[in-house]
Amino acid sequence: MTGSAWEVVIGLEIHAQLATRSKIFSGASTAYGAEPNTQACLVDLGYPGVLPVLNEEVVRMAAMFGLAVNAAVAPRSVFARKNYFYPDLPKGYQISQYELPIVEHGELYIEDADGNEKRIGITRAHLEEDAGKSIHEGLDKSSGIDLNRTGTPLLEIVSEPDMRSAKEAIAYMRKIHTIVRYLGISDGNMQEGSFRCDANVSVRPRGQEEFGTRAELKNLNSFRFIEKAINFEVERQIELIEEGREVVQETRLYDSDRDETRPMRSKEEANDYRYFPDPDLLPVEISAEYIESVRQQLPELPDAKKQRFVAEYGLRDEDAGILTASRAVADYFEDAAAATEAPAQLVANWIMGELSGALNREGLEIGDSKVSAAELAGMLSRIHDSTISGKIAKQVFEAIWGGEGTADAVIEAKGLKQITDSSAIEAVVDKVIAANPSQAADYRAGKDKLIGYFVGQVMKETRGQANPAQVNQILKDKLGN
Amino acid sequence: MSLSKEQVQHIAMLARLELTDDEYAESVAKLSRIVDFVDQLSQADTDGVIPMAHPLDAAQRLRPDVVTERIERDRYQENAAAVAGGLYLVPKVIE
Amino acid sequence: MSDNHQELHARSLTELAAGLDGGEFTSVELTQSLLERIARLDGQLNAFITVTADEALAAAERADEARAAGTGGVLNGLPIVHKDIFCTSGVKTTCGSRMLDNFVSPYDATVVEKLDAAGAIFLGKSNMDEFAMGSSNETSYFGPVNNPWNAECSPGGSSGGSAAAVAARLAPAATGTDTGGSIRQPAALTGTVGIKPTYGRVSRYGMIAFASSLDQAGVITRTAEDAARMLGVMAGFDARDSTSIDHPVPDYVAGLSKSVKGLRVGVVRQHFDEGLDEQCGVRVHEAIAVLESLGATTVEVDLPNLDLSVPTYYVVAPAECSSNLSRFDGVRFGHRAENAEDLMDLYCRSRGEGFGDEVKRRIMTGTYVLSAGYYDAYYLKAQQVRHLIADDFKKAFSDVDVIAGPTSPTPAFRLGDKIDDPITMYLNDIYTIGANLAGLPGMSVPCGFVDDLPVGLHLVAAHFDEETLLQCTHQYQQHTDWHLACPEAFK
Structure with missing residues (x-):
């Protein structure tokens, strides 16, 4: 110009x-x-x-x-x-x-x-x-x-x-x-x-x-x-x-x-x-x-809804804007948020992330979503109570989308329940440290970033099912020695 | 007030009417006479008079939003001079 | 058939109804006799554009069956004629125009539907001025109609075919439409009764529009009683017409017998000014005197803006018609020019060829008065004057029950006399146009002759007061016999 x-x-x-x-x-x-x-x-x-x-x-x-x-x-x-x-x-x-x-x-x-x-x-x-x-x-x-x-x-x-x-x-x-x-x-x-x-x-x-x-x-x-x-x-x-x-x-x-x-x-x-x-x-x-x-019939309008989403759910302003751009998306969000203990921001992230991606991929409107608000909420509850990790959840989401049943049924059928037993995680951690002596030495010498490598190895060993927070803590404990 | 041939041509164009030369000549004369005649209206004192579009003082009635029409396309199109595939035909339109 | 069937045509609709009810003749016999008459006599009149003989006879058979079964409607088996402006399903509907020479309507107008449901038999479609634009029937693509009283004269227009058919005893009743006098003026010029009801009284659905805010359907008969019977069927609310008014329809026939005693008749001073044929004026005064002799009182009333009614009308009506007739473009129905080069050529030639001179003139007048720069001076101004005229009437009706005067300034004029000068033709409607502008009901009733040509008395009443018009004209006809006179050639 x-x-x-x-x-x-x-x-x-x-x-x-x-x-x-x-x-x-x-x-x-x-x-x-x-x-x-x-x-x-x-x-x-x-x-x-x-x-x-x-x-x-x-x-x-x-x-x-x-x-x-x-x-x-x-x-x-x-x-x-x-x-x-x-x-x-x-x-x-x-x-x-x-x-x-x-x-x-x-x-x-x-x-x-x-x-x-x-x-x-x-x-x-x-x-x-x-x-x-x-x-x-x-x-x-x-x-x-x-x-x-x-x-x-x-x-x-x-x-x-x-x-x-x-x-x-x-x-x-x-x-x-x-x-x-x-x-x-x-x-x-x-x-x-x-x-x-x-x-x-x-x-x-x-x-x-x-x-x-x-x-x-x-x-x-x-x-x-x-x-x-x-x-x-x-x-x-x-x-x-x-x-x-x-x-x-x-x-x-x-x-x-x-x-x-x-x-x-x-x-x-x-x-x-x-x-x-x-x-x-x-x-x-x-x-x-x-x-x-007619005024009595007016629904809550986008601007008002956005402000309420920020105030009531503590959403980021921008996210509230995205969710309220469509009444159907806003309704989906509110239905899901009401059906789970998981934080509203997590609900929002999943709608704007995985769900929106899946809908776009198949050219569907949210009203035709293959994962209902209740199903999404069910899955988010399992993240919230640590039954599954966020990463495993993506796998669970795809299964629900594919018509394999509710989150609980998928987790059960595929054995995706997160490992939270410390002794089991410790055993895997020990195994991984033993198998990577040079990396362990480097870490101890100050290469803090290598923690990611170890986490990855542990997750790989546990097919992603180990609780990431616990893995992190245990690794730090053991490598810190 | 007398209308010019150009004015009459413009009106005929707006109204999509083809006129022959003779018809133009006659239209200029007769339309001018009609316009002169209706010019009498300018004498009326209409200050503050509300224009009256309808003879009765009534409000529009509303129809329920219901599909009521059964459409017989082929029957309706019997009156059309040129149709193909259910479409009414006109000489090619260039936009 | 016995001998007395020879004179079936001379009977009124009411008398024919009694004959059918009494088993004196059947609807098939009646229909046949009128169809024969049309075949024999219409060559002298050109009152019909289409005669629907086969359909009429089939309908008459059904009517006779219905009568036998005791299920017929109030007009069961009675033959009538429709002005060719009303859409009739499966039957050519031309509106007197080359534009619609090939047009077969796929639907019935509400008026047609209602008369059909009441059992009326329609004999055919009557000739008219093209798109109802004319006061002489000379603008018809199908040729002028001759006045049954004098073949060299016009029957008036635009409902000239309907009026001529009723006057010549080819049918007891015919539908008509009236935008500026198109029912009342031909009724006056043919010695028949014509009523234009209140705007909104009869549905306009299926009636090909000329000027939507002025058009109103009505009826032409020989007696007020027949008009009451017809109107009772035609009137009433129609959900398909936004301008149709939901107002109860009284029993018009029941109200006829009321005396006119005490009725206040307004006589408009301006009606008897220059422009009115002197002898016509005499006949009208005589008719008013008859009403007085029956107990009515007369009051002089003033319609100060009367002389502006014709110019007002010739702005409003052409404006509306210029838009209403835009749909005739050669695409979906109607005349289409051959070998059009492009779209513009298709439009201009289809319309140029399909419309006659008067229609083109009015479309152009209307286009002009609505066009940029002229709208305020003409269209808006005319709408304002229209308000003044309506107010004049409103004021008058605070003092009187009906306004009486001449229907037309002269008796029937010669064919060809006025067609070349639009203004002279337009001024024919000076006494009738006001009722259209104000939406009031108006009626013409035969009140004598001048030079062997009929003259009409014109009555106007307040909104929705058709009852008073019918009562007044019926009482007048009970004491006069002008309506019984029959043109010599059609006895």
């Missing part, structure tokens, strides 16, 4: 698909992956004569989101039509909210580069219907239109231009991602397009008050791409300005194969969406009592 002469300004528009069973304005299913157009009913197809009726669940979900980001939930919001022609938009207009959105003036906090808390304003969040999909592959001179996704409810969350780097943008987006999943209002699946983002990016000379001309980046469907696209775009804009040229206000598409952004080719004339209130829908009215009832 061209140094700190330039300041980057980023605002995000996040589209979160709401996890309803049926569509926002019709009774067709929202399930993903059906055969083309088998989930597009007459309302979704924009057939002559059909009319929209609003799904009550989307109102509840939007209100929930509003409360979660400390925003105002509007007592009266209005659906408007955004008029433009495109093949994936069957009615020739998208039903959205324009002047009176359902949520306004929210905020959330992220950590900036210096580790300080930074507020990001949420201008608004409004409800709208998703469009269908154009398919270009496999058709010669045509594009194919699949309208299954048409009418899927979206919450469009618009931030203030408060972010100053790609990193901040990612942190904000992750935070929103976490919140919508916590609330259970979106599955946040980026691959299936249920969580998408457009970024408005501009640069300005540091210290300048007014914003530079912005470009809108589309098609940002992974956290990695967002970062790359923003960084590319920032470089491009700075280069343009430094060469004495101008940034054009336009929509640009991120091409992940080439890692670049380019202007969209569709020769749209200057868009004039001709928004006006949709006469087929009436104003949505939300009472204070309703908002209160």
Whole structure:
């Protein structure tokens, strides 16, 4: 980057698909992956004569989101039509909210580069219907239109231009991602397009008050791409300005194969969406009592949960952050911690270490884990009461993962119980010292580090089952002579 | 107020309507007349009047989140001029 | 069939119901006789776009069976006509447009479903102005409809086919839709009864939208009593229409016999200003005098913003229509241009070819008034004036029960007379448009003739007070016989 002469300004528009069973304005299913157009009913197809009726669940979900980001939930919001022609938009207009959105003036906090808390304003969040999909592959001179996704409810969350780097943008987006999943209002699946983002990016000379001309980046469907696209775009804009040229206000598409952004080719004339209130829908009215009832349904949110994990379980701040990034992981942690005497930090370490590794390896979500929270807790209890060592535990964990039963059953069946009988350990230690006279001499001459070698040899002799603390102590005693 | 041919062309473009040259000439004249006619509205004193989007003062009713539609794709597609593999076809779209 | 079947067509819906109930004839006989009549006479009118003879006869058979089993609905076996704006499952639904010349609806409109469930037999789909945009039926892709009273005249529009069919005794009742007067004006011009209920009273689901905040389905018949029967079936809440209002439907027929004694009739001063044909004015005053003779009192009322109702309408309706008609893009249904070069070409030519002049004009007007820079001056301003007009009515209804006046400024005009000047055509609806803007129920009832052409009395009532309109017109018809007059060629 061209140094700190330039300041980057980023605002995000996040589209979160709401996890309803049926569509926002019709009774067709929202399930993903059906055969083309088998989930597009007459309302979704924009057939002559059909009319929209609003799904009550989307109102509840939007209100929930509003409360979660400390925003105002509007007592009266209005659906408007955004008029433009495109093949994936069957009615020739998208039903959205324009002047009176359902949520306004929210905020959330992220950590900036210096580790300080930074507020990001949420201008608004409004409800709208998703469009269908154009398919270009496999058709010669045509594009194919699949309208299954048409009418899927979206919450469009618009931030203030408060972010100053790609990193901040990612942190904000992750935070929103976490919140919508916590609330259970979106599955946040980026691959299936249920969580998408457009970024408005501009640069300005540091210290300048007014914003530079912005470009809108589309098609940002992974956290990695967002970062790359923003960084590319920032470089491009700075280069343009430094060469004495101008940034054009336009929509640009991120091409992940080439890692670049380019202007969209569709020769749209200057868009004039001709928004006006949709006469087929009436104003949505939300009472204070309703908002209160939604507030009662709010789960504990990530920030609050993180603070509680630090206070209640004594976890490291960073670990609490990792565990609370997903509600399912946090729940797993709390279930496991409640079921064992082992220290919470040990529970946390195992979830972030072995468990997370195994899940990644097999591409599973924590909800599909082959080791349940109770099973993990059972095993951690055996570490805690010294039945097994941490090292043996890894072997036990793999066996549980492989379906060989509970920790106790595995330890029993494989004879993995830790040796804590001092005389048995002493015998092995004696044997090892006798077999390594020169090392013993070196140790005694001051090469303290050799203790590790001896521990290794003892553990090898006992197939890892000797209690490491005891081995250490006995070795020191014997070698110290 | 009279509309120019360029204005009418822009409107026809926004509305995705192809017009012949004769139709343009007629549209310019007739649309100008209509616009003149509706310009009468500017005389009305509407200071502080709330715009009325609906004839009745009612609120949106909400539908339970239930899947109710049975979809007969093939039947619906009988009305479409070009389909293949369940997809509606349009000339190739370049993004 | 006995001789008296010859005159089945002359009977009202109510009389036909009695005949069916009394076993005087069957629904199959009745249906057959009307189908024969349509086949014989519609060549002079062009009132039908589609005649569903086979379906109608099959339905009539089922109705006769239901009657025998004692299970028929309230309109069991009675033939009616649907305006071709209502989607009818498995039957071509054109909306009077080339755009939908090939369109077979896969579903029934709620209105169709309800009338079907009540046992009504539908004989066919009636001609109309394209997408209901017109006041003369001349914008139909399927050609104009001729007025049964004078073939050189327009029957009015947009529900001109429905009105002509009922006036010519091809059917006792027909559905219609009314966005600015499209039921009431053709009713007046053909000597029939037409009612546009309160906005939200009848479901709009399956009715191809013109202007969503103004469109309302209603009915054209020859008597108020028939209209009451039809409306009783059509009205009511529909969960598929967000603008449908959950308000109980009274027994309209039961309310008809109430006297109009003490009814306060508002007479609008502005209604009798310049623009109204003098003789029409005389007929309307005579009709109001009949109501007075029955015990009603008249009060002069003021609708100060009446003259703004037409310009308001011609901003609001085109704005909504420009958006409503965007779905006709040649992709999923409707006309598709051949050999399109690209997407833009497909859109522009499919729409350019599929829509007629008036529809294109309204789409362009609507696009213009909503476009950047003009929205506030036109669309928003019109919404504000709409509020003023609604308030005028509200104020008037604090003093009166109904407002009476002419339905149309002139009797039926000649085909071709007004089609070239949109403004002259638009001004035809000056007396009816206010009810649409304010969402009020309105009704036209025949009240005499000028130069052998029928004239209509227009009544408007407060929201959800269709009962008063029906009661008032029924009482009027009990004491007049204008509705019994039949055009010579269709006796």
